[in-house]
Amino acid sequence: MAEHVVKRGLDIPIKGRASGEIISLESPASIAYAPTEFRGITPRLAVRKGDEIKQGQSLFFSKSNPDLVFRSPIAGNVTEVRRGARRVITDLVVEATDSQEVETLTSHSLDGLKSVSRADAVAAMLASGHWCAIRTRPLDNIADAEVMPQSILIGGMETGPAQPLATELMSADDADALQAAVYALKACTDGKVFLTERSAGGHPALSKIDGVERHTFSGPHPAGDPGVQVNLIDPPRGVNVVWTIRAWDAVALGRTLLSGAFDGTRVYAAVGAGVKAPRLVKTVIGAPLTSLVGDTVEGNLRWIVGSVLTGTTSEPGRWAGYYARTVHVLVDEYKRELMSWALPSLGQWSFYRSFVSGFSKATREYDLRTGLHGGRRAIVPIGAYPKVVPTPDIMPQFLFKSILANDLEESIQLGMLDITFEEAALCTFICPSKTEFGVILRDGLNFYEKEA
């Protein structure tokens, strides 16, 4: 067991964290997958509009690997295939019916999985419908089953703004399911399987897991990001990749492996100042956003699937995604202030010490809104970016400039493949020039994948 104390980073004290009892909402009227969120996959539909489907039936699969399937968490009818620009499928909608039919998959025993071969483990996990939870560092693509990863990291903590904690997403009962997933994952690599968790207070489901190397992390966000943890524990060497999976996604994978039925249950958190009563909701993958959020406050709102740092803008008529565990409803308004550059602005929260709040850790939560708080400018580097980037030997300013210059070789040397989106988003958050580093990084990685 190794302890990591992350010094660089930033916790954004945004208002509207959900806590308390988990509300049960087992059967929403509809669900949808958004295939665009699965990086590195070209979807091929396995169903057509109007088809009647069983719970756990395959909805679509990867063009490059037909065994990599995505399963429906509910039984019902495929009612709509929404397409966006260039006929990319944006939403694949299934409406629930009274049907209780369940597709049966192969079930496995814990003992059987303990000694499973790589081929069997891969086949079982691909068929489980949860393979997409395994992603690679670098690039955050869905793992390629043919590739032997250098190691696998199971991330058992979350530090993002207003994100639910591991204790809210998993319970002590999930230990067996997680153990099943660990055995299956372990069969996929010659290297180690790492399990990470918060330094303060281990999770009951994580404490007894066998066959993993434990690492604990403390410190501000992005200490809980699996990509950052990979960089600190076992960064990918040469052309190697490291697989990452969130512990709660591994639980769903493990449950499916053990039971032989697709586990589509999911806990989402409806958070943010736009939600009247922030809450945790137990429902199924891809539930409608409105059903998760409940009542909202008056005014112009922005619905974000994921966190305010890296989440994507959605709208009330759409559905929650596979990866995100939050719907963040932000008040999308900004009241312009008179001469604020000259005021002490005591009520404002800032990373910087030119605001009073910059001197100490936040003691309360702030109703942060969508104001850009300034005009776009060229970068005037006052040495702040490295303070939120815990990945070692990254110089964000030079890295992003080389990406902007389309200098692939230099950007890779400077760590374009290592820096995580969470880190880029934190750089964006604190940038006084209002530069959008996440956009720059995404463009850089897309350019890299096109060229490579």
Next chain:
Amino acid sequence: MRDSIERLFDSLRPNFEKDGKLEYFYPAFEGMETALLTVGHRTQADAHVRDPLDMKRMMIFVLYALIPCILMGWYNAGNQAYLSEGVQAAPLDALIRGGWAMLPTILMSYTAGGIAELIFCFVRKHEINEGFLVTAMLFPLTLPPTIPLWMTGAGIIFGVVIGKEVFGGVGMNILNPALTARAFVFFTYPAYISGAKVWDAGGSDIFATPDALVDGYTGATPLLAAASAPAGSDPVAAITAAGWSFKDLVLGLHPGSMGETSTVVIAIGAAFLIFVGIASWRTMVGGVVGLLATTFLFNMIAGPESNPMMLLPPHYHLVMGSFAFGIVFMATDPVSSSATPVGKIIYGFFIGVLCALIRVVNPAYPEGMMLAILFMNVFAPLIDYVIVKRSTARRAKRLAAV
């Protein structure tokens, strides 16, 4: 009040936006609007929320740090003018007279520089760079109080255009624009910015009335006094003879450029800038160490017949001339300085070294801070290049395939 201002700008905006009658002047409108009201834009991409610090606040904080220097320079300009006439003036009188010397210079700097900045904003269609607010204040503080107004204007225009705008504005420039402006004036009109006669705000024409100076008031800066002492003599004695103790030099009631004389008020500004995290302490510490180390070395190797500056103790160097002002406000300019933490120390260190070299070894100029900073501005990208290469090499080694 706030609402009526917002309504006013909202009603005027269509004229300045695309296809409006005054579209060309949008940057001026935008500048005025966002000076009064914060920028109204909302985030379009992730991250969806942002830190409230922007370039306006950052630059205004540098101006806050300059306030003690401005007040001190204001007073001292008047004080020196009276002293040159043999009068011990009351503080209020000194302030009034100093105001007449200093305020028009500052006003000129903002006006002429502002016009140059605006013209570029119109032509290049970019918003006003707030960095100009700092540049236009730093520049007059590096000038003697007797500088003709038109020279201030010509200098700041050169600084804004050649020092900054031709590269694309704040953030793209290689040299510090305020020092570029000063260097322009320094080399174009040397008689008005160096020597012994330019530092008091007394006479209207400094060259017409050289005899107006009373006995015992030479008008020379302490650096000039020390540098013009006979070879082999004690420079401290020369400074004392000119009427200043070490304490006087620290307080700064002696002739010099308007903002540079008082180490105390500069230190207050430095403390503030470091406190709010806008200027780098690394550059400052590097500079102080570089200057002290080099001058100490000169002290060691000085012979009996050597140049008096060789013998000047290191701590005197620290409080004389424009070293303190330069290292705190000019060298720390985040754009023209080195951008890596280690690079900042090296960059600062060599500014200190070069400043000492020019002061001591170069016979032409008693002061070397401006040239030292400009020289290191040019070398800052090279320092960064080396540091970045070392870092990428370390990464490559760490991540090499086993």
